[in-house]
Amino acid sequence: xxxxxxxxxxxxxxxxxxxxxxxxxxxxxxxxxxxxxxxxxxxxxxxxxxxxxxxxxxxxxxxxxxxxxxxxxxxxxxxxxxxxxxxxxxxxxxxxxxxxxxxxxxxxxxxxxxxxxxxxxxxxxxx
Amino acid sequence: xxxxxxxxxxxxxxxxxxxxxxxxxxxxxxxxxxxxxxxxxxxxxxxxxxxxxxxxxxxxxxxxxxxxxxxxxxxxxxxxxxxxxxxxxxxxxxxxxxxxxxxxxxxxxxxxxxxxxxxxxxxxxxxxxxxxxx
Numbered sequence: 001x002x003x004x005x006x007x008x009x010x011x012x013x014x015x016x017x018x019x020x021x022x023x024x025x026x027x028x029x030x031x032x033x034x035x036x037x038x039x040x041x042x043x044x045x046x047x048x049x050x051x052x053x054x055x056x057x058x059x060x061x062x063x064x065x066x067x068x069x070x071x072x073x074x075x076x077x078x079x080x081x082x083x084x085x086x087x088x089x090x091x092x093x094x095x096x097x098x099x100x101x102x103x104x105x106x107x108x109x110x111x112x113x114x115x116x117x118x119x120x121x122x123x124x125x126x127x
Numbered sequence: 128x129x130x131x132x133x134x135x136x137x138x139x140x141x142x143x144x145x146x147x148x149x150x151x152x153x154x155x156x157x158x159x160x161x162x163x164x165x166x167x168x169x170x171x172x173x174x175x176x177x178x179x180x181x182x183x184x185x186x187x188x189x190x191x192x193x194x195x196x197x198x199x200x201x202x203x204x205x206x207x208x209x210x211x212x213x214x215x216x217x218x219x220x221x222x223x224x225x226x227x228x229x230x231x232x233x234x235x236x237x238x239x240x241x242x243x244x245x246x247x248x249x250x251x252x253x254x255x256x257x258x259x260x261x
Contacts, residue, residue, distance in 0.1 A: 031215045038212050049257040053182035078167045112168045119175035
């Protein structure tokens with residue numbers, strides 16, 4: 001097969017990083033898991049609408065809802081990080097800025113993910 | 128040398144060249160709702176942190192969430208979540224290699240629009256029924 005890459009891209013060392021399929025599969029697998037988990041989140045939000053702190057706390061502290069919430073957060077964070085990575089790669093063209101945005105994306109995902117997980121665990125294990 | 132090569136390569140027409148189509152708009156909205164949900168995780172984190180901190184923090188947070196702007200943002204979040212979910216399901220159908228005929232694509236797009244609006248309204252009706260019941 002003839003060379004498909006331009007000489008410029010060859011010099012830059014750009015092109016396939018050999019990880020595109022893994023990205024695609026991870027995006028779709030997390031998406032699949034998120035369908036029922038998102039429906040659970042919506043049902044949960046309806047269930048605690050107008051509820052006082054104790055009722056909402058009891059709802060989240062219930063092991064079943066805590067585990068499903070943790071799954072939504074964990075899987076959702078991975079899915080959104082992959083999605084934002086594609087958005088950044090599509091629209092941010094400056095090399096330095098792109099790297100910065102990709103790093104910020106990962107940091108944001110871990111920060112929000114850990115914050116949510118810590119809160120759910122505290123509610124679940126707390127008195 | 129790189130400059131002459133770059134100049135010789137054609138540019139593809141950009142968004143504003145094309146006639147607007149529903150499927151095109153849904154593709155764009157899918158991405159926008161995805162970014163919106165990304166930002167929305169901060170709201171989910173704030174809700175959970177407030178809940179973990181105790182009744183006072185929770186009441187303050189729910190006061191903000193229950194305001195008109197809070198409700199609008201939450202309405203946007205639920206619609207974005209539902210719209211993005213149905214968009215994902217449409218992509219799953221395409222991933223199996225099915226649903227690519229033009230007529231079917233158009234039908235799926237309209238089902239997507241109607242289903243996401245309907246489910247969003249149903250969720251909010253259920254929410255307001257919970258408020259009435261409390």
